[in-house]
Amino acid sequence: MIIKKYIESIGLKAYPPEDSYLHDLPAIRNLWKAGALAFESNVVIFVGENGTGKSTLLEAVAVALGFNAEGGTRNFNFETRASHSDLYQYLKISRGAYPKDGFFLRAESLYNVASNIEELDKIPACAPRIIDSYGGVSLHQRSHGETFLALVQNRFGGNGLYILDEPEAALSPSRLMTLMAEIHDLLKKDSQFIIATHSPILMAFPNAQVIELTSDAIKTVPFRETEHYKITKQFLDNPERMLKYLFEDS
Numbered sequence: 001m002i003i004k005k006y007i008e009s010i011g012l013k014a015y016p017p018e019d020s021y022l023h024d025l026p027a028i029r030n031l032w033k034a035g036a037l038a039f040e041s042n043v044v045i046f047v048g049e050n051g052t053g054k055s056t057l058l059e060a061v062a063v064a065l066g067f068n069a070e071g072g073t074r075n076f077n078f079e080t081r082a083s084h085s086d087l088y089q090y091l092k093i094s095r096g097a098y099p100k101d102g103f104f105l106r107a108e109s110l111y112n113v114a115s116n117i118e119e120l121d122k123i124p125a126c127a128p129r130i131i132d133s134y135g136g137v138s139l140h141q142r143s144h145g146e147t148f149l150a151l152v153q154n155r156f157g158g159n160g161l162y163i164l165d166e167p168e169a170a171l172s173p174s175r176l177m178t179l180m181a182e183i184h185d186l187l188k189k190d191s192q193f194i195i196a197t198h199s200p201i202l203m204a205f206p207n208a209q210v211i212e213l214t215s216d217a218i219k220t221v222p223f224r225e226t227e228h229y230k231i232t233k234q235f236l237d238n239p240e241r242m243l244k245y246l247f248e249d250s
Contacts, residue, residue, distance in 0.1 A: 005096040006161040006192050007044075010061060011036035013092040022087055027053030030218040036094075037218065039194075041209035042187055046196040047226050048213030055165055057213075058196040059106070060087035062163045067104035074102060099192070101160030105151060105167070149175060152182050158189025168199035176201050200229045 012032050016022035027048070031037060046054040059069065066074045148170040156162060168176055176199060183193055183205065197203065203210050203223035210223045223229055235242045 005039060005042060006099045007039055007061070007065075007093060007194065008096050009036045009038045009094040011092045011094075012090050014090050016087070016090055020086075022056075022085060022090075025053040025056065026051075026215045027057045027213050027218060028087070028090075030213070030216070031057070034218055036092075037211065039192075039209065040220070041207055042192045043183065043205050043208040044192075044194045045203055045205070045208050045210045045223075046194075046213060047198070047203060047210060047228055049227070052213040052215065054196045054213050055106075056085055056087060058163060058165050058194065060085065060091055061093065061194060062104040064088035064091045064093055065102070065161070065163075067102065067163065071104050071106045073104075099159060099161040101157050101191075102162065103151070103156060103160070104163045104165075105148070106165035149178060149182075152179060156182070156186055156191075158186055158191055160186075160191050162186070162191060162193050164193065164195045164197075166196055166198065168197055168202060173201060180205055198228055200226070200232045203229065 010031070011034075012028070015032055016028060022028050046058060048054040063069050068074075148167060167179060171179060180202065183191075186193075195202065200223065203226060208223070209220055210226060212219060212221045212226055
């Protein structure tokens, strides 16, 4: 049961110009055709093949909501490299309640977030160290997966909007299930999650809204109907057969 929804829907208020790579991105083309994409759950999961634009769309949502493009809270403003798109300027986001907490977590730039925390903690201040709210141990002294879970377990406090880009990149299958347990607990504290993933494990989260992005459409589907689930299941059911098919012309 949804107690609070911080984001109710997303759409486009204008279409990117022809000279922008966004103009031909499937996610943008199909979102424009759809008019608006309603968020029906407090766990919304974007799935899709590489190049469909799911991470670009997720990033744009985060930036439009005031999060730093490379990750972090709304208070982070560092920039290692200006690589994010200007899609956020074209987004129309319908908001519900205002979250007290929030974080944009992307696996590919987690190192940069950890470095920025260390730099900020070097500046003399009367306030507690920033790292104390992340478990008290330098994130650089942990593995990638440990850093990811330390953020979720220590920094995510509930009553928040949490945007995760491909968390499975940092986590083993067992740690991914640990993450799901953490998400489950945070949902009890009025949280909402928007996630981009390739992981069928994460797609199976109970009552999640799985939104599949393809070259032709952007639509809500049961997770067992996603290409990711079907291919993974076929492989695990009979890996020898799949490998023989894959290598038969080698």
